[in-house]
Amino acid sequence: MLGTTRKMKRVACASLLVLLAACGSAPVAPGFYRVERGDTLSKIARSNRQSVQSIVRWNNLTNPDSIEVGQVLRVAPPGGAASTSGAVRSGGNASTSASASAPRAAPADDGAGAAPASAISLVWPADGTVIRRFDGANSKGIDISAAAGTPVVAAAPGTVVYAGNGLRGYGNLLIVKHDAEYLTAYAHNRVLLVKEGASVKRGEKIAEMGDTDTDRVMLHFELRYQGRSIDPSRALPPR
Secondary structure, three states, X not given: OHHHHHHHHHHHHHHHXXXXXXXXXXXXXXXXXEOOOOOOHHHHHHHOOOOHHXXXXXXXXXXXXXXXXXXXXXXXXXXXXXXXXXXXXXXXXXXXXXXXXXXXXXXXXXXXXXXXOOOOOOOOOOOOEEEEOOOOOOOOXXXXXXXXXXXXXXXXXXXXXXEEOOOOOOOEEEEEEOOOOEEEEEEEEEEEOOOOOOEEOOOOEEEEEEOOOOOOOXXXXXXXXXXEEEOHHHOOOOO
């Protein structure tokens, strides 16, 4: 029974990175919607007078049938761009109208519009060379390469809400919750130096860089706002 309880706790904690449980039920910004139980993308699109295709594009979704309760979706055009809702015009055809008025594909939206640039300030979580940057699609954060054992520090003060290796692809992982909306994740560590529930200060050493569940020594660092990955470089000082 004890083993089952521990396993359930580990699975629940591992889900923090992809669900909004870590962010609670904080209100979403205008133009965004938090997925509720029973929602489908078609239902959300209809409720917001948009097309499914637009919402898929704005949120960079790879599988429109795979949305999760608590996930925050953009449901209004980013930056005031024209909507391609495909609404039927008088005497027109919906699909033809949408196709004709669709703008060129916009760059992947990272949700930055919903997160004030000054809302959180980070320090670099490790010294080293940035070998991969955030693009919102294939990279949900930044990768920093350095020697094994390089100190990994908390980018901002907060509470450790996950410390373990139960999430495939992240190796030894730490997740630090900073407030009701922001959290940071630190992956592939050689060793974790803090436990769940610990309070950490900005710049405090929390792990050592390693290569767990990856093919080279590096730190994969993510910043999440209301459960959604955003570009960490927006909150990091320039190098």
